[in-house]
Amino acid sequence: MLDCENTTCLLLLNSGVCLKIGERLKRLRMANSLTQEELASRADLTKGFISQLENDATSPSIATLKDIIDVFGISMQEFFSEEPDQEFVFGKEARVQATDDGDSVKVELLVPGAQNRDMDPVLVTLESGGEMDEQPIHEGEEFGYVISGKVQLRLDDKLYAVEKGECFYFTSDRPHTVKNIGKGAAQILWVVTPPTFYY
Numbered sequence: 750m751l752d753c754e755n756t757t758c759l760l761l762l763n764s765g766v767c768l769k770i771g772e773r774l775k776r777l778r779m780a781n782s783l784t785q786e787e788l789a790s791r792a793d794l795t796k797g798f799i800s801q802l803e804n805d806a807t808s809p810s811i812a813t814l815k816d817i818i819d820v821f822g823i824s825m826q827e828f829f830s831e832e833p834d835q836e837f838v839f840g841k842e843a844r845v846q847a848t849d850d851g852d853s854v855k856v857e858l859l860v861p862g863a864q865n866r867d868m869d870p871v872l873v874t875l876e877s878g879g880e881m882d883e884q885p886i887h888e889g890e891e892f893g894y895v896i897s898g899k900v901q902l903r904l905d906d907k908l909y910a911v912e913k914g915e916c917f918y919f920t921s922d923r924p925h926t927v928k929n930i931g932k933g934a935a936q937i938l939w940v941v942t943p944p945t946f947y948y
Contacts, residue, residue, distance in 0.1 A: 770814070771805040773828065777821050778803075791820045847871060853879030853929075869944030873937040875900065875929035882926065884945075889921045891941050898935025901928045921945075 778788050778799075785799045792799075793816065801807040802817075809817070818828050844857040853876040860870055873881070875898070893902075894916040902909040905923050910930070919925070921941070929935040 769805065770809070771803045774799075774817065775803040777823075777828075781821055783820075788817070788820060792817045844872070852876070854881055856881075866944060867942055869941045871939050871941070873927070873939050875927070875935045875937075877929055877932055877934065879935075880926060880928035884921075884925050886923055887921050887945060889942050889945070891917075891919055891921050891925070891939065893917045893927070893940075894938045896936040896938055898929060898933055899931035900935050900937065901930045903927070 778785070783791075785803070786796045788794075789796045789799045792813075794813070798807070799817075802809060814828075815825060818825060839860055843861055844859060845861060847856045847858045855874040857872045857874075858869070859872055860866065873893075875881070893911070895911050895913050897913050899910065899912045902911050902917050902925070904919060904925050909917065911917055911927075927937065
């Protein structure tokens with residue numbers, strides 16, 4: 750027997766799944782960048798009611814649930830369908846080489862499908878003297894942590910030396926690139942938002 754005590758959930762008899770409505774609604778709301786107040790306004794409900802739903806303190810009628818789901822532009826069937834298993838851990842085999850700047854530069858996507866995410870974490874490997882192509886300006890922010898070696902960061906016309914254990918952070922509205930100025934290979938954990946290193 751499934752234990753649904755103290756939760757707002759529906760038992761899907763044909764699959765034996767206990768679906769927590771409050772948890773699913775909260776995930777949908779956050780994925781659509783809505784506040785509880787905004788969702789309540791669009792569904793013609795109160796913020797307090799939405800809060801109670803998300804905290805499993807009350808159960809909605811089918812009509813009310815449909816009003817809320819309509820805000821997200823999905824059907825009742827989509828809402829009640831089981832969500833696919835989500836990956837949270839990615840090994841070396843999941844990496845994809847994103848760019849080809851020659852033998853001296855390698856950019857690997859660490860998390861597949863970054864174009865569907867808010868961040869794009871990559872591993873940049875630069876051989877001695879290797880330099881990335883100048884990255885075009887775009888909206889967003891960038892963070893880099895030098896795992897090994899020593900690199901030179903160029904922002905506009907200014908140069909900055911960044912060594913192992915140091916990091917850099919800047920908005921992406923200026924031309925930028927990095928060059929390995931050390932004797933051995935350099936590696937950088939680089940995170941960009943929104944994603945720009947597409948495969």
